[in-house]
Amino acid sequence: MPKVLVSDSVDQAGIDILSQVAQVDVKTGLSPEGLVQIIPEYDALMIRSGTQVTKAVIEAGTHLKIIGRAGVGVDNVDVAAATRQGIVVVNSPEGNTIAAAEHALALMLSLSRYVPDANQSVKSGQWNRKQFIGAEIYKKTLGLVGLGKIGSHVAAAAKAMGMKLLAYDPYISTERAEQIGCRLVELDVLFREADYITLHVPKTPETTNLINAEALAKMKPTTRIINCARGGLIDESAITEALESGRIAGAALDVFANEPLESESPLRALGKNAILTPHLGASTAEAQVNVAVDVAEQIRDVLLGLPARSAVNIPGLYPEALDKLRPYLELAETLGNLVGQLAGGRVDSLTVRLQGDLADRESKPIVIAALKGLLSPALRERVNYVNASIEAKERGIRVVETRDASVRDYTDSLHLEAKGSLGEHTVTGALLGDGEIRITNVDDFPINVPPIQHMLFTRHRDMPGIIGKIGSLLGSFNVNIASMQVGRKIVRGDAVMVLSLDDPLPEGILNEIMKVPGIRDAYTVTL
Numbered sequence: 001m002p003k004v005l006v007s008d009s010v011d012q013a014g015i016d017i018l019s020q021v022a023q024v025d026v027k028t029g030l031s032p033e034g035l036v037q038i039i040p041e042y043d044a045l046m047i048r049s050g051t052q053v054t055k056a057v058i059e060a061g062t063h064l065k066i067i068g069r070a071g072v073g074v075d076n077v078d079v080a081a082a083t084r085q086g087i088v089v090v091n092s093p094e095g096n097t098i099a100a101a102e103h104a105l106a107l108m109l110s111l112s113r114y115v116p117d118a119n120q121s122v123k124s125g126q127w128n129r130k131q132f133i134g135a136e137i138y139k140k141t142l143g144l145v146g147l148g149k150i151g152s153h154v155a156a157a158a159k160a161m162g163m164k165l166l167a168y169d170p171y172i173s174t175e176r177a178e179q180i181g182c183r184l185v186e187l188d189v190l191f192r193e194a195d196y197i198t199l200h201v202p203k204t205p206e207t208t209n210l211i212n213a214e215a216l217a218k219m220k221p222t223t224r225i226i227n228c229a230r231g232g233l234i235d236e237s238a239i240t241e242a243l244e245s246g247r248i249a250g251a252a253l254d255v256f257a258n259e260p261l262e263s264e265s266p267l268r269a270l271g272k273n274a275i276l277t278p279h280l281g282a283s284t285a286e287a288q289v290n291v292a293v294d295v296a297e298q299i300r301d302v303l304l305g306l307p308a309r310s311a312v313n314i315p316g317l318y319p320e321a322l323d324k325l326r327p328y329l330e331l332a333e334t335l336g337n338l339v340g341q342l343a344g345g346r347v348d349s350l351t352v353r354l355q356g357d358l359a360d361r362e363s364k365p366i367v368i369a370a371l372k373g374l375l376s377p378a379l380r381e382r383v384n385y386v387n388a389s390i391e392a393k394e395r396g397i398r399v400v401e402t403r404d405a406s407v408r409d410y411t412d413s414l415h416l417e418a419k420g421s422l423g424e425h426t427v428t429g430a431l432l433g434d435g436e437i438r439i440t441n442v443d444d445f446p447i448n449v450p451p452i453q454h455m456l457f458t459r460h461r462d463m464p465g466i467i468g469k470i471g472s473l474l475g476s477f478n479v480n481i482a483s484m485q486v487g488r489k490i491v492r493g494d495a496v497m498v499l500s501l502d503d504p505l506p507e508g509i510l511n512e513i514m515k516v517p518g519i520r521d522a523y524t525v526t527l
């Protein structure tokens, strides 16, 4: 039974799902060294934001197949190291969207009306109404930095409350922004015009310290800033100074450059114009169930050999496309494996051509599957959908992707061409109506055979007696032939022979086959 380590506290609903297929150990509060020590035992790791999954952890996790982050941000996981090691990293991209958006809205309203300080003052015995004159958000301008899932939800709610919306997000279209009711503007315009600025972007080199002294200098003195996205988006010393000097009116921060926030951080000493919460964006009962279930289901699926819905490091495998593509991925992997074995030595380039209706499909996953197949004879289980592209790149394999909708021998077909140190080989395959794979062409010779585990391919001269001789030779080695097919273009010209075998070919038989007059080349293939 596989073993899953859960190293941050996650909702029981997730543990229950994992327990259906694995032994689940919940061990929270592990030191980095403690985690490195025990991780070799585990097939999967489930975390929230508390566990730092460093390169050292990943390298020690020699059995790890999947790391599941119950939340959105994977900045506590060394995704590059995981990808290199073929470990799938999954997250829950939508499980806490509503929770985070609602927290941002709660902070915006609380900041405007000094709710936390007013509450504190009443609880400490005071009744001071004059001290807490707030501001209305109605008819004010909200500037959203990042108009993705959370940003759009905040925008919709803010619009309903009568706010005007500006947004800065260079990766979304004007049409999308208009649909949400936002005017897309440059960052400088947003800084100058917004009364409230709310951040909903990931932390990247572009967004780190996005709100710095220079940006703060452009804002109105009445501006209030909300950060419910990621620590590090705001220069904390600059905002402390801006709040102390009255350069801006307020800030509500849920996330910090270092978490937990240092006890001596000057942010803690700020007054009623600052609200600090301890990374509570996703802390609702609903969101915790959502993210735990979402990620646990993906871990379960991967442990059962199924693909994950929200893998962050498998490019191009989008959940909605995956189900429809699965038969084509199998086709691509089989053909990649076949052409790799025919090519034998080093492969310098692989051309992947999507033909017929397949030409309209998303190609990236199909190319990745073909590379996985190509590399699997050499790398075995070390290569997977996660690292196939990197492994190919590191081996200097040039990948060319083409499409030709006009090829219509079959409705959908895939053609691979591998060029390498021992020459060039091509294979074509198609999916039949029932989803069965057929190899339909090898080295430009038409055939029609289903792939099976043990196969023998020959290139030979089409002449009397040759098929019989190969049959007798295999018989003398006690190899049973399941089926045989010859592909040729002209009678007595060059031909290929494909034998599907019930047994693996014994060592040394290829040398004997090569001695048969008329045989030019012979290749054993194990799929």
Ligand code: NAD
Pocket (backbone or CB within 6 Å): 072, 073, 093, 096, 097, 100, 145, 146, 147, 148, 149, 150, 151, 168, 169, 170, 171, 172, 200, 201, 202, 203, 204, 206, 207, 228, 229, 230, 254, 255, 279, 280, 281, 282, 283
């Ligand atoms: P998302 O991917 O749906 O949206 C992010 C948006 O940011 C995208 O539209 C993208 O185009 C935009 N973007 C990227 N780089 C940008 C840049 N340089 N300038 C402007 N826009 C840029 O993500 P989401 O689910 O909306 O999450 C947003 C953030 O909230 C993430 O950082 C996530 O980790 C964080 N989050 C925090 C909490 C919390 O507990 N506080 C909870 C959930 C999510």
Ligand code: MLT
Pocket (backbone or CB within 6 Å): 048, 049, 070, 071, 072, 073, 074, 096, 279, 281, 282
């Ligand atoms: C996230 O990225 O999902 C959030 O930071 C919430 C969390 O995991 O606490």
